[in-house]
Amino acid sequence: MLENEATLEIQHLVSEFKPGDGDLLAALHKVQHHYGYVPKIAMRVVARQLRLSEARVYGAATFYSEFRLIPPPRTLVGWCSGPACRFKGGEHVRKALEAELGIGMGENTGDDKLGLHLAQCNGTCEHAPQIWVDGKVVGPLDAAKTVRLARELKEQP
Numbered sequence: 001m002l003e004n005e006a007t008l009e010i011q012h013l014v015s016e017f018k019p020g021d022g023d024l025l026a027a028l029h030k031v032q033h034h035y036g037y038v039p040k041i042a043m044r045v046v047a048r049q050l051r052l053s054e055a056r057v058y059g060a061a062t063f064y065s066e067f068r069l070i071p072p073p074r075t076l077v078g079w080c081s082g083p084a085c086r087f088k089g090g091e092h093v094r095k096a097l098e099a100e101l102g103i104g105m106g107e108n109t110g111d112d113k114l115g116l117h118l119a120q121c122n123g124t125c126e127h128a129p130q131i132w133v134d135g136k137v138v139g140p141l142d143a144a145k146t147v148r149l150a151r152e153l154k155e156q157p
């Protein structure tokens with residue numbers, strides 16, 4: 001989509017929101033619901049609509065972890081940062097994932113096929129240390145199992 005078309009589409013999307021801070025989160029949520037993330041250009045449009053600085057909008061989008069600033073990957077890998085997973089070696093799992101996929105937390109692979117994100121304990125600690133692949137628990141893992149899994153994920157069509 002061309003930048004002007006995108007701008008118009010986003011303007012239309014957030015046109016209901018009133019100037020000021022009060023609608024900032026609602027506007028960002030609406031953009032994210034529509035695109036699956038908050039594109040950079042949307043921050044400019046939201047700032048203009050709400051008559052706020054771009055820095056203010058960017059600050060809110062980066063402060064709240066529910067906002068994604070990059071497109072959703074085809075497969076989302078969540079690494080559990082909870083205490084049980086960390087205690088049982090979660091850091092080794094994290095390092096193996098990051099090294100094998102070549103990305104850090106909050107990033108996608110260049111083709112947007114895989115993305116890594118920091119997740120919180122969801123109460124399935126009996127599988128610690130674990131990750132979630134598109135929401136499905138995989139664990140307990142160690143570094144070697146993680147590398148094998150990451151290779152399989154990279155090779156999937």
Ligand code: FES
Binds near residue numbers: 082
């Ligand atoms: S600490 Fe990882 S699932 Fe509970």
